[in-house]
Amino acid sequence: MHPLRTLAVDFNSFFASCEQQEQPALRGRPVAVVPVVADTTCTISVSYAAKARGVRAEMGVGEARLRCPELTLVEARPEVYIAYHRRLREVIEACIHVSEIKSIDEMECDLTATFAPREKAERVARDIKARVRREVGPCLTSSIGIAPNWLLAKMASDLQKPDGLVVIEEQDLPARLLGLKLQDFLGIGERMEARLRAHGIDTPARLYAATKAELRGVWGGVEGERMFCRLRGEHIPFHCEGN
Ligand SMILES: [Mg+2]
Structure with a gap:
């Protein structure tokens, strides 16, 4: 689980x-x-x-x-956006631990302090939105994704824009992602999609049907195995690999 x-x-x-x-x-x-x-x-x-x-x-x-x-x-005005980033980070830190800054407008937060049940995690998300609205301003809307790992949480956040809140639980997999395009998957760009297609993997359903060894072959190494595991909800930190 x-x-x-x-x-x-x-x-x-x-x-x-x-x-x-x-x-x-x-x-x-x-x-x-x-x-x-x-x-x-x-x-x-x-x-x-x-x-x-x-x-x-x-x-x-x-x-x-x-x-x-x-x-x-x-x-x-980069200095303005950096100032907003700092304030947003402070407001979010008051709600939940920010484990990694992914970019100026993207943060990874850690629910493991509570191993949050769904309702609790959703409450944190609503709290973040309310505090940002109140303490930073109503224009700063966010899309929040909640999932067992970063890949799935980031993809969940992409499913509803603007001002979204989407939870992907292990039991929602892979059904919740089957309607997407391959390039909607974090880590699959144009070149990787071409490689997947060359291996007969042309839909998310086929991506999920592929074995660990097949994905290892497509990625040309251990990153393919990591993708296999992440797609199923396993927590494998990205920062351990320098990306
Ligand atoms: Mg953004």
Whole structure:
């Protein structure tokens, strides 16, 4: 049995949300954060109102403006986002132990102090959301995933955006993930998907049906075995391997 031991917090459209928190006139509007305001640059982070108009992060500003002429461009202010990151981290630390900072808008938290039953873990998640809303601001919404390990918690957080809360328990596997694309799995990018397909693994169902030895073959080493175990809820820390 693999208990729920990991809670993943991922802030939605982080840089754009910080700007909307700082500048109330931008709230509810299509906003794109860019490194420099120019037509030749790319978006870094876009608000949900912009996403609804087909604008995406890492899209050329020319195309973004074509899709959404009323798009507001905001020049990135890294020092502001770092300050928000620090405050968010403090607020989350007051609710639960943050075991690893994955990126400026992504944190791994550890539920093992309580080996939290589902209701307790969900209560922690709701507490995090409420405190962030109250103490940092209502624009900083997050998607929270709760699962037996980081891979599954992170994927759970991706299942509902924005402002999501999704629990994946061992008994939900693999059913809960069968509707995804292979590249929705943490650790499977374009190249790994091509390798999986070359081995006849072209769906999540086939990924789960593959043996440990087959995945070892696809990954070309022990990482394939780790993937096999993580897909089933085993807790194998990522930081032990330098990634
Ligand atoms: Mg995010």
